[in-house]
Amino acid sequence: MHQPATGASADQKFPPAINIIALASFSAALSTRALDPVLPHVAEDFSISVTTAASIAAGYALIYALVQPVIGAAADMFGKARLMTLCLALLGVASILGAVATTFSGLFASRILAGIAAGGVFPVALGLTADLVVPAKRQVAIGRTLAGSMTGNLLGATASGIIGEFIGWRGVLMILGALGLIAAVAVAAGFRGAALTAPPKTDFKALRQGYRTIFANPNTRYCYSAVFVEGCCVFGLFPFIAALLFDLGEKSPSIAGIVIAGFAVGGLFYTFTVSRFLPWLGVKGMMIAGAGLVGLQLGLLALGPQWKLQFVSMLAMGWGFYMIHGCLQVFASELSVGARATAMSLHSFFFFMGQTVGPIAYGLGLQHGGKVPTLLVSAAIMVTLGLVCARWLKSRAPADARA
Known part of the structure; x- marks a missing residue:
């Protein structure tokens, strides 16, 4: 019988890949609230209202939610680590595209793309953590993944406000883009040859069976x-x-x-x-x-x-x-x-x-x-x-x- 969580010692050891997963979660979470403190500057640059600029955040959150069923299915079909690497790379590219956008519609489109990419990191990170750690130790391991995500959320807004003061909102996005690409490389290297408990599925019959299960x-x-x-x-x-x-x-x-x-x-x-x-x-x-x-x-x-x-x-x-x-x-x-x-x-x-x-x-x-x-x-x-x-x-x- 699987146990969702039992006692776990504070000094227990986890696979090194858990730290890579936490880094990936941190990198994706940085993007979530990063533009909030600099939205007035975005509005000023594009000569739009702050309310209109704030639609970026709403669009990002909505697309993040809507892609979840598709992202999860893709991860189970083609491999979690592979999909996470792709999403982090896409997040980096989307952020860089946003940094060089010349219109608000271009920036909005880049943030939608970033929302799709970020939506493919965190839930897949949880799935990878579960693959690597037995149920008895899983809640503590998931806590580490959460720590990466929460630290990213905490720093994303505060740090971007400070950075934006010096190099503007475009500089914020450019830094986010670089971090996303670095994280993609780290995940690709960290999971090379890693043994996962559940091999990827590659057919829709298996996907349908997964939903039934x-x-x-x-x-x-x-x-x-x-x-x-x-x-x-x-x-x-x-x-x-x-x-x-x-x-x-x-x-x-x-x-x-x-x-x-x-x-x-x-x-x-x-x-x-x-x-x-x-x-x-x-x-x-x-x-x-x-x-x-x-x-x-x-x-x-x-x-x-x-x-x-x-x-x-x-x-x-x-x-x-x-x-x-x-x-x-x-x-x-x-x-x-x-x-x-x-x-x-x-x-x-x-x-x-x-x-x-x-x-x-x-x-x-x-x-x-x-x-x-x-x-x-x-x-x-x-x-x-x-x-x-x-x-x-x-x-x-x-x-x-x-x-």
Whole structure:
């Protein structure tokens, strides 16, 4: 019987390729929020409104979600490491094309291309991690992959703002392009001759069988529904944090950035502590404690504390979020062996679709119900989610697992 996660020592050894995967995740994540701090300069250069310039971010996120089922299937058919290398190279080229774009439509097209490429890195990275590490050690290994991604998200926005001050937004994209190409070379070299547990599939019959295997697993409905709810309740709040701080008199964008960064810091704290808390709490305890911690912080944010306390609360929220999200990722990695990249990409698809629906739901709630009821309802949903996942997610060997 496969176990999604059990006790793991802090000093356990992982294959060297895990560090290469973390580097790939870091490189792709850098691109996600990199243009946000320099959008006013983009708008000025192309003589458009900031609102129009901001459509870059929306288009990037939407295409990132929509390509997930296709990317996962392609990875299972043609090889995960091969596809990740291709996507990183494409990300590098797309960023460089954006840096030399002479029209906004050209820049927009380059960011759509970058969203497709970035969408093919992270879920495939999770699938590769699962291929290289046995289930008992997988949650800690996935934590390392998450650390790379979260560090990239954290630095992508902050560093690009500083870099943009000196060499402009085109310089930001040029640096991103160079890093993407370097990461592609590193992945290609790091996985040369690496032994993976699941060889690539090369026919559509195997792909169809993979989808049947995934959706025949009773855990699938809970994994995918749970990450959709997470995306709604947690990441759906982020676009409104600056506005909520504005209502409290904190009108500085940098303050909002610091508060939001607390979530990423909490996520990094999770990656450093998961190997210690997992043996103590177990998988069920991690899901209940994590969802409960998120719910508590949403309740505290409803009270409108000053921004320094909100930073601490967001830090705790990030820690709690990844406690439950990390468990869900491990369960998703065990939905199928032969179609593991497909399973992880569908996991990301539902997660990002939750992030698409979440801001709409929060917007309606804040407009018609007010801040306190909206955040308290979201808190109650998260607490319930942890209890439901702990109750219904079971350790099950994939139907296509080898004896």
